[in-house]
Amino acid sequence: MLEFSQQIVNGLSLGAIYALIALGYTMVYGIIKLINFAHGDVMMVGAYVGFFSITMLGTNIVVAMLAAMLLCALLGVLIEKVAYRPLRNSTRIAALITAIGVSLFLEYITVVVLGPAQRVFPQSAFPIKAYNLAGLTILNKQIFVFVSAVLLMLILQYIIKRTKTGKAMRAVSLDMEAAVLMGISVDKTISVTFAIGSALAAAAGVMIGVYYQTINPLMGIIPGLKAFVAAVLGGIGLIPGAMVGGFVMGLLETMVSGYGSSLYRDAVAFGVLIIILLIRPTGLFGKNTGEKV
Amino acid sequence: MQEKKNKSWLSFLLEVIVLVALFTLVQYALTVGLINQSYQINLVTMCINIILAVSLNLINGFTGQLSLGHAGFMAVGAYVSVILTNFMEMPFIIGILGGCIAAGIAGFIIGVPTLRLKGDYLAIATLAFGEIIRVVLQNIDYVNGPAGIVGITKLTSWPWLYWTAIITILVIVNLMNSSYGRAIISIREDEVASELMGINTTKYKVLAFIIGAMFAGLAGVMYAHYFYIIKPDTFSFLRSFDMVVMVVLGGLGSTTGAVIAAIFITFLTFGLQKYAAMRMVIYSLILIIVMIYRPQGLMGSKELSRKTFSRIWSGKK
Amino acid sequence: MNLLEINNLYKSFGGLGAVINFNILIQSQELIGLIGPNGAGKTTVFNLITGVYKPDKGQIIFNGKNIAGMAPYNICKKGVARTFQNIRLFKDLSVIDNVKIAFHKDVSYSLASTIIRLPAFFQGEKNIEEKALEYLRIFKLDTKRDEIASNLPYGEQRRLEIARALATQPTMLILDEPAAGMNPQETRELMELIKWIRQDFNLSILLIEHDMSLVMGVCERIYVLDYGQLIAEGLPEEIRNNKKVIEAYLGEEVGKC
Numbered sequence: 098m099l100e101f102s103q104q105i106v107n108g109l110s111l112g113a114i115y116a117l118i119a120l121g122y123t124m125v126y127g128i129i130k131l132i133n134f135a136h137g138d139v140m141m142v143g144a145y146v147g148f149f150s151i152t153m154l155g156t157n158i159v160v161a162m163l164a165a166m167l168l169c170a171l172l173g174v175l176i177e178k179v180a181y182r183p184l185r186n187s188t189r190i191a192a193l194i195t196a197i198g199v200s201l202f203l204e205y206i207t208v209v210v211l212g213p214a215q216r217v218f219p220q221s222a223f224p225i226k227a228y229n230l231a232g233l234t235i236l237n238k239q240i241f242v243f244v245s246a247v248l249l250m251l252i253l254q255y256i257i258k259r260t261k262t263g264k265a266m267r268a269v270s271l272d273m274e275a276a277v278l279m280g281i282s283v284d285k286t287i288s289v290t291f292a293i294g295s296a297l298a299a300a301a302g303v304m305i306g307v308y309y310q311t312i313n314p315l316m317g318i319i320p321g322l323k324a325f326v327a328a329v330l331g332g333i334g335l336i337p338g339a340m341v342g343g344f345v346m347g348l349l350e351t352m353v354s355g356y357g358s359s360l361y362r363d364a365v366a367f368g369v370l371i372i373i374l375l376i377r378p379t380g381l382f383g384k385n386t387g388e389k390v
Numbered sequence: 391m392q393e394k395k396n397k398s399w400l401s402f403l404l405e406v407i408v409l410v411a412l413f414t415l416v417q418y419a420l421t422v423g424l425i426n427q428s429y430q431i432n433l434v435t436m437c438i439n440i441i442l443a444v445s446l447n448l449i450n451g452f453t454g455q456l457s458l459g460h461a462g463f464m465a466v467g468a469y470v471s472v473i474l475t476n477f478m479e480m481p482f483i484i485g486i487l488g489g490c491i492a493a494g495i496a497g498f499i500i501g502v503p504t505l506r507l508k509g510d511y512l513a514i515a516t517l518a519f520g521e522i523i524r525v526v527l528q529n530i531d532y533v534n535g536p537a538g539i540v541g542i543t544k545l546t547s548w549p550w551l552y553w554t555a556i557i558t559i560l561v562i563v564n565l566m567n568s569s570y571g572r573a574i575i576s577i578r579e580d581e582v583a584s585e586l587m588g589i590n591t592t593k594y595k596v597l598a599f600i601i602g603a604m605f606a607g608l609a610g611v612m613y614a615h616y617f618y619i620i621k622p623d624t625f626s627f628l629r630s631f632d633m634v635v636m637v638v639l640g641g642l643g644s645t646t647g648a649v650i651a652a653i654f655i656t657f658l659t660f661g662l663q664k665y666a667a668m669r670m671v672i673y674s675l676i677l678i679i680v681m682i683y684r685p686q687g688l689m690g691s692k693e694l695s696r697k698t699f700s701r702i703w704s705g706k707k
Numbered sequence: 708m709n710l711l712e713i714n715n716l717y718k719s720f721g722g723l724g725a726v727i728n729f730n731i732l733i734q735s736q737e738l739i740g741l742i743g744p745n746g747a748g749k750t751t752v753f754n755l756i757t758g759v760y761k762p763d764k765g766q767i768i769f770n771g772k773n774i775a776g777m778a779p780y781n782i783c784k785k786g787v788a789r790t791f792q793n794i795r796l797f798k799d800l801s802v803i804d805n806v807k808i809a810f811h812k813d814v815s816y817s818l819a820s821t822i823i824r825l826p827a828f829f830q831g832e833k834n835i836e837e838k839a840l841e842y843l844r845i846f847k848l849d850t851k852r853d854e855i856a857s858n859l860p861y862g863e864q865r866r867l868e869i870a871r872a873l874a875t876q877p878t879m880l881i882l883d884e885p886a887a888g889m890n891p892q893e894t895r896e897l898m899e900l901i902k903w904i905r906q907d908f909n910l911s912i913l914l915i916e917h918d919m920s921l922v923m924g925v926c927e928r929i930y931v932l933d934y935g936q937l938i939a940e941g942l943p944e945e946i947r948n949n950k951k952v953i954e955a956y957l958g959e960e961v962g963k964c
Contacts, residue, residue, distance in 0.1 A: 198677030
């Protein structure tokens with residue numbers, strides 16, 4: 098039972114990271130119906146920005162995270178403008194292929210510029226402490242990850258529910274044409290969506306740096322895919338769904354590697370994905386909509 | 391009418407002569423040692439890439455079902471054939487047939503449930519299945535898990551490669567220029583309308599998927615029996631992306647385009663051998679730029695055929 | 708003989724009844740109209756008959772066999788063909804290939820003879836080509852056989868869609884707003900075409916249309932749908948003077964203003 102609770106603690110912090118990344122997938126999908134394959138790689142860029150902010154500028158972890166969020170927000174807007182906007186009226190397959198292209202580009206341009214080797218995230222920026230709570234070991238990094246992720250999600254909820262920008266985002270995702278007629282700038286709203294999603298991914302990137310302590314140019318692929326699965330699990334396009342999905346994936350993964358084979362750890366995500374897609378493609382909280390004939 | 395018949399026989403004969411001549415020429419060059427080791431590898435990779443691109447094009451281009459799991463079928467073909475030839479010491483032809491059939495069965499098993507999905511969901515599901523094949527191979531001790539199988543007998547030779555690539559092209563071209571091919575293309579064009587015109591779209595999607603998977607398996611067999619070693623990571627989704635690059639560049643729905651792109655990409659990879667990361671950057675830019683500026687690819691859905699040649703010959707446009 | 712008999716057909720989307728206890732009876736070679744205000748559920752009825760949607764309840768008996776819930780391609784094979792409100796051709800394919808696809812369900816040669824090019828393949832292709840050309844000739848499209856379907860003018864696209872539907876050799880043709888987007892002259896020509904098709908191809912036609920002159924002009928009997936329910940059926944004259952029908956249409960007009 099104690100071990101089980103320990104796995105839950107581990108799973109919650111990992112799940113918080115997945116949830117943050119999943120939010121970006123789901124927001125972008127909700128608004129332009131695109132699986133932004135490059136999202137995981139934006140997270141990787143965020144991790145690197147955080148890394149350099151700490152090692153070269155000597156900032157603390159919070160500043161590093163904010164810097165990463167800011168730069169990646171810009172990167173996200175840029176990606177959308179350059180690669181996705183020209184394709185807004187073409188087929189979804191074309192957009193998906195472009196997204197794969199952007200993903201590969203971010204990965205390998207990083208390899209070309211910074212080298213393929215992995216880097217160790219500086220320990221000094223975040224000295225690890227362990228707390229003992231009724232037999233459970235809770236690391237301060239777990240608390241940090243969990244608390245900052247939840248904080249960011251609360252801010253996101255506020256933006257979406259209470260601000261004009263959030264209202265515009267919801268309007269565009271419901272009906273783009275109607276939103277245009279209501280005087281909402283679709284381009285601007287999509288840019289904001291990419292900015293917010295990418296900023297969340299960047300925060301997740303810095304968290305992964307803190308959590309796993311190493312970063313490399315291809316680190317975005319697997320967490321990206323898992324977060325995508327989380328988004329699908331919760332019902333892609335649905336923000337609360339992405340949060341729940343992220344936590345479920347985190348818990349599932351720690352359970353499988355805790356009780357099963359760690360070699361199968363990555364296969365779990367794919368297995369879950371296939372099961373959902375085949376049984377309930379709209380996810381746990383999604384509504385079913387058929388094609389109009 | 392009689393004249394027309396004679397003419398088509400004549401051009402058929404001409405094609406056979408060209409194909410045999412090309413084969414003999416390269417065979418001769420190989421025998422007298424005109425082609426050095428690294429160019430030989432290039433030649434092998436080229437044929438394998440042609441088989442992969444042409445077969446994936448059947449699924450992605452003609453049927454319009456974006457699959458990102460082609461490397462998984464290649465893996466099945468490679469592993470099964472090596473088990474047959476190296477572990478069980480059967481002749482190469484059995485390995486080839488076994489590899490193709492096994493990949494086809496895998497295509498059936500994966501195709502039936504996933505092909506109900508559409509567009510990007512299908513793409514992701516096939517990617518996931520491809521990765522699951524890789525993870526499963528990693529966990530089977532019989533094939534040495536993540537370390538893979540080393541010391542595979544080199545059975546792939548120029549005649550095998552050349553003629554299997556030609557057969558792949560022929561089968562797909564013949565299939566597409568028929569009522570079955572039209573049924574397959576109609577699914578890409580409008581699945582609902584196709585179904586309402588009496589076409590069992592599920593059946594033909596699965597059929598295209600199985601045929602595509604079988605040829606991917608064939609490519610896997612050729613690969614395994616030339617490069618001495620196979621391991622699960624050889625067949626990760628990055629390899630599937632390689633194939634997608636070829637199909638997209640050539641033009642979704644053009645066999646000619648797939649062949650040209652496969653040759654081009656092979657030479658590009660060869661030229662950038664020392665700069666593996668740079669190669670991937672170029673690949674990624676190809677994907678993005680082609681999709682933005684020429685989403686139909688180099689050839690679109692056009693084909694180079696006898697008709698095109700005779701048109702060029704007579705100076706008509 | 709009863710060609711199509713629908714009993715108590717019911718379909719709801721998200722708890723909302725789109726088609727509620729719908730009944731219809733069509734004899735062979737009848738020309739029937741289905742009308743009703745926007746959103747009355749007319750296209751849903753067509754989608755249920757052709758198998759695009761599965762009905763929640765009810766029977767669709769076609770040629771003495773219940774086809775409710777069957778796959779669309781099987782329903783097509785039973786002899787029901789249709790066109791669409793917003794034309795759905797195979798846009799990037801040639802005009803003749805669009806029609807050829809309709810013959811695939813009766814393809815005479817096997818996959819194996821396709822791949823190794825046996826004589827059966829050449830013979831079969833020749834037959835398909837000839838038959839397809841025949842249909843193009845009937846609809847005056849044979850001169851455009853190699854043009855890409857999406858490059859045809861609107862009226863010809865509509866004709867090609869009807870040609871393609873007829874090429875499946877149906878005993879019942881279902882037309883979803885065939886006159887949409889046509890001018891009065893084209894509509895008159897279409898009326899003649901519809902009558903002629905029914906005569907020449909020996910089939911029943913069921914059509915949805917908003918153009919009242921067309922419906923009243925060609926249909927022998929008319930069914931009226933409102934809010935998913937049948938509110939009237941009868942001869943054109945009766946429908947024209949039916950209180951409920953007038954109300955349904957006026958109600959819509961008032962609502963629009």
